[in-house]
Amino acid sequence: MPTVLGQNQYGKAETRVVRVTREGPVHHIRDLNVSIALSGAMSDVHTKGSNAGVLPTDTTKNTVFAFAKEHGIASAEDFAVRLARHFVSGQETIHTARIRVEEYGWDRIPADGDAAHSFVRRGQETRTAQVTYHGQSNGHGGQGEQWQVLSGLKGLVVMNTTDSEFHGYVKDRYTTLPETRDRILATEVNACWRHAGRPEGDKPDWDASYERARGHLLAAFAGTYSLSLQQTLYAMGSRVVDQEPGIDEIRLSLPNKHHFLADLRPFGLDNDNEVYFAADRPYGLIEATVLRDGVTAAVPVDLTNLP
Template sequence: MPTFALGPNQYGKAEIRIVRVTRGPGGDELMDLNVSVSLRGDLAASHLTGDNGAVLPTDTQKNTVYAFARQHGIDDIESFAARLARHFVGSQPSIHGARVHVEQYPWRPVDGRHTFRRDGGEVRTATVHHDAEHTQVVSGVRDLVLLKTTDSEFHGFVKDAWTTLPETRDRILATSVNATWRHTGSADHGAARAALVEAFAATHSLALQQTLFAMGSSVLAACPDVVEVKLSLPNRHHFLVDLAPFGLDNPDEVYYAADRPYGLIEGTVRRDDDVAEEVTWSF
């Protein structure tokens, strides 16, 4: 008879939506979050025999997120995630590791007091891994859409029997940045984000890969606490429309934006002297 063994496993409560209003005489502050918790530890009995003696219910995890938001407030998403992760590991003997991932949706005050508007599609992120040996904090941004109308080229690439793409010395370059940065202290989210945007704008790009490295390097230069930057850059292609059938020229003015298929450029930029321990488990 074959035998089977339980491999790595975890459980938790995903996408706990929470809006925290901090009220004050000078106006309100708004934090709009999506929190996901994953726990790992001595949980084999639940899988193998249905014994839930070591299982902290996911509903309890949800309630803990709400209670911590009330008791401790939310200064920033990194510290909030770390506080939750340490609590789950420290309060439950059966839980050896916790991952708390937080997404923050931006709202901008309208009247300086009680009215807000949702500020675009960009999302700030933070992920905390915590166990008995270390706490690792990874901050980031998702869906940061950037576009430049010139200063981008793509040529000198491999050509084979299936290549139809023409070389170009000038094109629109657009992407939706998904970036995370691992840091050893309290990395400045604003500085890291600004470094990404500034590098995208300043780099005369011969390839999106080159832009990726420039963006990651810019974050490392601007934020001493950051040891590693991971970037995922989908290439949002813009193609010049052929207006010749209508007797019109098109001097690089009218384009159509194609959403699929798209190139996807991904990479990691790290310090040469980075000896910070990598997290070897994931969820």
């Protein structure tokens, strides 16, 4: 039976663009996930294999980065309007453009002095807890009683838009990563910490303890001039253990959420640490445990399996 071509569209899905606007020590960020769908006089590409009327999807991706540089991102809606008008008015074969934008909100992390370049992703984290109890069979406690109380969080996404470097590392024949003296440092904090003492006898305020530990993690992230994510991890864990006498040990798992400068040179545009491509994989994964001096480490915890 003969067939006819029905509704069709094409485009580039999920272009992650991060725009940093720098006003001296105060930075502003807009973080978008942009999906573009174009339709119009496109029957020939489907039925005849002719690309004469097709704007490459790679071009639509490049347009997102170039527009972020040239026009900035006043809002998700304004950015989408600019893109939609550009594609329809610029190509005869494109009659309709659908631009879908997801925006990820960020809140500032309070910092000392005038610096304002540290952020935490809004509404992402999950609080976790795990309690293990080993007691005598009669239920009355005694020398056989053992408690392990772990608190933690996962999915706490943070970013510094400056004060991060990475250089001086080992290089071999396969190394292509360029050294940098100024980069975005972003990670998703997954952490669990082990409480000292007995939970029944000490009657701790678990909510207050959690908020303090979370606050120490954020403060250390914002306040550390980073030469590596490993260094930042140790500073975060050390601050929690140093400031909270009821916490003996903390384990951190920090995936490096890479942000690469978008190459705008083919379009005659400079990119002075303004427009970034946010890559989700592959990613570096930095993990370590920080202990109070003299404390024996507990059994390693799989952070991915915490509730």
